[in-house]
Amino acid sequence: MSDDSLLKTPFYEMHVSAGGKMVPFAGYSMPVQYPLGIMKEHTHTREKAGLFDVSHMGQAYIRSKNGGDPALAIEALMPSALAVLKPGKMRYSVLLNDEGGIEDDLMVTRTFEPEGTLYVVVNAACKDKDYDILEEKLGDKITLEPLDDRALLALQGPKAEEVLASLAPEVADLSFMEATMVTLEGVVCWVSRSGYTGEDGYEISVPSDEAPAFAARLLANEDVEWIGLGARDSLRLEAGLCLSGHDFDGSVSPVEANITFALGKKRRETGDFVGADRILKELSEGADKVRVGILPDGRAPAREGTDIVDPNGTVIGKITSGGFGPTFGGPVAMGFVPKNLAVEGTKVQLMIRGKVHGATVAPTPFVPQRYKRKQS
């Protein structure tokens, strides 16, 4: 079954021939799972190495128009320490609106270009919106150059280093949140040690024309399997990572979303970003509601949209991501609760299909993250 209005990534034919079940996602035809199935794909990634097609995500260069630092320009809309990024270093950040709400989250990397050009990766469903916001608000200072001729692969799991280093030994030297240019099989790629599964691994930006052959080379390793969107979601949920448009949207601040690690220390002092009034106030006083991890009692998964209720049955919050954690071995969820309940161990109630189920506020990640951080 195909839908001609959907976009295809350079790996589309490979997904289909690998038995991928293709579904519409953010305007693209993407594999939700392969014959292995979500559970085994999830476990394979945690035990070996999973290969994800994330080419639907938006890759772009951000260049300065006036010779200044493009990172300094985008700091007006992003509260992280970006201007201090040295070449080959990257940060997770958020794109804020005037009210301090999160329009999207993204990765910002300093390239090795002398002009201090940035390489950013944004969510598929948000890329047009993000590019419009950057253009509209910062168009006089920066140019945004979408890299439409690039595919993006994520190779995630404990075997990722061994697999990729067999093609380019230097990738073993990268630490978490570092990036470099690498020639892989004669193709110049931009490789970062990052991902969104909680595992060690890499994201590899590769020219579209060369991308299928490169993926085939990775898949020739018996430790590597294609992994679909289904397992990508269960992996990031277990890792306690936010999904844009679900765990936050333009109404939710970074303090509410509990991603204050994205707020740079100096940036908090200077408050030189949009929505700083609200965000700094919430930092000092606490936000009214906060995203927390939630462990449902029993076996029933609590899906996105499930109401969190108080003992009287009054709705006090909502599950924003939830499902079954294959590695955790039970249901896991994240959602927003009033700040007085955002304490580990607090008992809450979930309304699942009209029945009250107990649950407990719990720390995230649900499964330990295994990033290869720099030894200092």
Added chain:
Amino acid sequence: MTKYTEDHEWIEADGDIATVGITDYAQKALGDVVFVELPEVGAAFSAGDEVAVVESVKAASEVYAPLDGEITEVNGDLEGDPSLVNTAPTSNGWFFKMKLSNTGDLDGLMDEEAYNEHVAGLE
């Protein structure tokens, strides 16, 4: 004789007691089952009522009562091992047994040949 519904349930009747589960086609479409919510024993349902919920890693799906009747037994093994629905959908992965209000209703369901044709039409 095993009967089938368009919603991919199988029904094996012994007198007026019908054992109900989901077909191999259904379990494949659902993927890895992680939870099954079963009805209360004694509860009465009309054909088409939502009687159970089966959850895979990715989503929850309803299971409908194939015919009018009252639940007499549920498969407690599914609580500890919901994957039985994947590994043995038409045997150990059964969902519930119901006492049919009218065994004649069985005649309105599909036989295996008709069900296979129904499935072939979906692919």
